[in-house]
């Protein structure tokens with residue numbers, strides 16, 4: 165391999181069973197020190213203890229998803245993993261991205277925008293999902309920086325996102341958030357209102373209605389979790405049949421504690437934070 169080929173692009177190598185990508189600068193640096201095939205391992209992003217922990221945790225979640233797909237008779241790869249990076253640093257995201265993860269979810273919009281900016285133009289093309297509540301004064305930030313939002317539950321928010329989506333970006337992917345278990349304090353619309361809002365959102369040209377999202381209250385046990393997720397699946401199917409939308413393909417549900425039941429019920433995207441990044445610490 166010539167030094168030039170090292171400069172032109174990153175490379176992929178397998179470390180501890182995880183696909184990692186080598187960064188351009190590191191190839192150049194390693195060549196300057198004299199190229200040797202074994203250096204391939206040295207030029208991967210530095211793997212300290214916490215990198216290993218992150219890659220092991222990511223792999224463990226991927227294995228859980230694969231096992232749940234198999235147990236539910238669903239094709240491997242029919243469920244996408246969204247890594248929830250809220251409260252974790254851009255560096256943590258970079259490390260998880262180096263192990264092949266591309267989709268990241270953020271709850272707090274300004275925190276998400278800061279990370280998106282910090283990682284823009286980096287070695288990995290990342291896909292950013294807004295999964296937190298959106299107030300009117302934050303729609304512009306979401307429209308300008310994110311690729312997806314999962315938390316639309318009012319027409320006014322959808323209209324603002326549509327109007328503020330910059331022309332040079334692809335339409336914003338949108339899921340409608342549904343309060344599927346009727347929790348009093350939660351965001352999300354009532355299931356009975358979903359079809360009417362969906363029918364309005366599809367008229368907005370700068371949005372693509374991709375599906376539904378739910379965050380049920382935690383319940384113990386697979387069967388109880390499945391019962392709630394099955395309601396979301398039934399609603400998802402109703403909307404799909406009623407509106408016959410070509411891109412309505414995403415049921416965003418399932419987190420660290422209930423992803424198996426969510427996959428069994430038909431989730432197509434699980435949002436996992438704790439099992440990948442560890443417990444979150446919030447500022448007091």
Ligand SMILES: Cc1ncc(COP(=O)(O)O)c(C=O)c1O
Pocket residue numbers: 248271295296379419420421435436437438439
């Ligand atoms: C909307 C949403 N989805 C997913 C998650 C990830 O949850 P967990 O850390 O249990 O995987 C969170 C975490 O707060 C969240 O707010």
